[in-house]
Amino acid sequence: MIYLRHLFCLLVLISTLFCAEKNSSSQAKEKVTINPYADEVARFLAGLPLPEHSKLKSLTLNPIYQAYRQDVNKSWNRYREKTLQKIATWRKNVPQGKNNVLFYPFSGPDMLHATAFFPNKDEYILLALEPAGTLPDPLKEIYPMNGIVRLKGTLQNILGMGFFHTKVMAHTVGSHSFSTITGVILFFLSRQGYEILNVIPIQLDENGKEQVVPHSAMQTKTVKILFRKPKGNIQAVYYFSGDVSDRYFAEKKNLIRFLSKRQGFVTMLKAASYLMYRPSFDDIRNFILKSSAGLLTDSSGIPFHFFIPDLWDIQLYGSYTRPIPLFISRCQPDLKEAFIKNKANPLPFTYGYQMRIGNSHVLVIQRREKVNPYPKSIGFDRSLYKGINTYCRGNALIVEKYY
Structure with a gap:
């Protein structure tokens, strides 16, 4: 009995120490370095009131900035x-993840819709071609109002159309430190009521672990932004810059490892240029299909025929209309038939390329994990030419496989 009593006490002690270590580790993990100036910059870019002590307040007296603030307020209120x-109101319908991570490839700086649909994710992972930039510093700009004008031009694109036009982005995003990917993300987060805690340039090591790089390293392609709602949990957005066509995606082993550690995320696709209809983007398409617990997408993301009903639960919202003229050959007769046959639910807003309510659609797709388990490894063909090409000819769906 004495032995058992001692053994019991020992087990309780070990358990207590383990819990204490776990709690200590968890608290240490939550500790972050807060840079108050990052929030001031975000509020300056967003046209929002600044703290009385802010050194940026003098810049807000400029007539150009005052006109910008007025215009931005009107555009924002209208889009809101x-x-x-x-x-x-609608976002209760979004798919659920195995974890609390959102993956948004081909996103540009669109944290606006990422947080609109998924406001409470721990991590948001955005991926696009444009360089990230870093935290702008209006006090170091010789002509800061030039940056305000450039930022306004970039914002008109999404607040007017609801998506970032690729060709317009090439000329506007990054044309000034204010209108970089980072600058635009800061605008959206601040406008949606988030406090910016820090902006951290990072890179991934070969194991997919993040490493901080100096702010002066402007060539960095990745940025991590920490933010939170008042009294809310700390959240993070990672933005990765890079080409994810088949020629390059498989070579980004550090990024693939970073994402694979978060397997079971939700993927969001919106105005994705129908890239994953092509054999040159089937590696990232396969990665998404094999790694996602659910998807929120329009037809510009992944062709409908890849979602086999026995493996995925699919809910349709809105109405299917043919793609805009630029992508007319990527129509999907099978998806159109599914919308008619299943009497899709209404969609009260626009999504993707269609800018008129009633013409947009959304697919909410949930993985059936019992019959569609996650694979232990994912293969890549690394070829721009091998793979599946999906397009339409008249009212016929064409699916061609190239070897």
């Missing part, structure tokens, strides 16, 4: 009423 408030 037209779209964001409706998304807030």
Whole structure:
């Protein structure tokens, strides 16, 4: 009995120490370095009131900035009423993840819709071609109002159309430190009521672990932004810059390892240029299909025929219309038939390329994990020419496989 009593006490002690270590580790993990100036910069870019002590306040007295603030307020309020408030009511329908991570490839700096649909994710992983940039510093700009004008031009694109036009982005995003990917993300987060805690340039090591790089290293292609709602949990957005066509995606082993550690994420696709209809983008398409617990997408993301009903639960919202003229050959007769046959639910806002309510659609797709388990490894063909090409000819769906 004495032996058992001692053994019991020992087990309790070990358990207590383990819990204490775990809690200590968890608290240490939550500790972050806060840079108050990052939030001031974000509020300056967003046209929002600054703290009385802010050194940026003098810049807000400039007539160009005052006109910018007035215009941005009008555009933001209009888009909030037209779209964001409706998304807030609808978003109870979004797919669920195995973890609390959102993956948004081909996103540009669109944290606006990432947080509109998924406001409470721990991590947001954005991926696009444009360089990230770093934290802008208006006090170091010789002509800061030039940056305000450039930022306004970039914002008109998404607040007017609801998506970032690729060709327009090539000329506007990054044309000034204010209108970089980072600058635009800061604008959206601040406008949506988040406090910016820090902006950290990072890189991934060969194991997919993040490493901080100096702010002066402007060539960095990756940035991590820490933010939170008042009294809320700390959240993070990672933005990765790079080409993810088959020629390059498989070579990004550090990024693939970073993403694979988060297997079971939700993927969001929106105005994705129908790239994954092509054999040159089938590696990232296969990675998404094999790694996602669910998807929120329109037809510009992954062709409908890849979602086999026995493996995926699919809910349709809105109405299917043919793609805009630029992508007319990527129509999907099978998806159109599914919308008619299944009597899709209404969609009260626009999504993707269609800018008129009633013409947009959304697919909410959930993985059936019992019959569609996650693979232990994912293969890549590394070829721009091998793979599946999906397009239409007239009303016929064409699916061609190239070897």
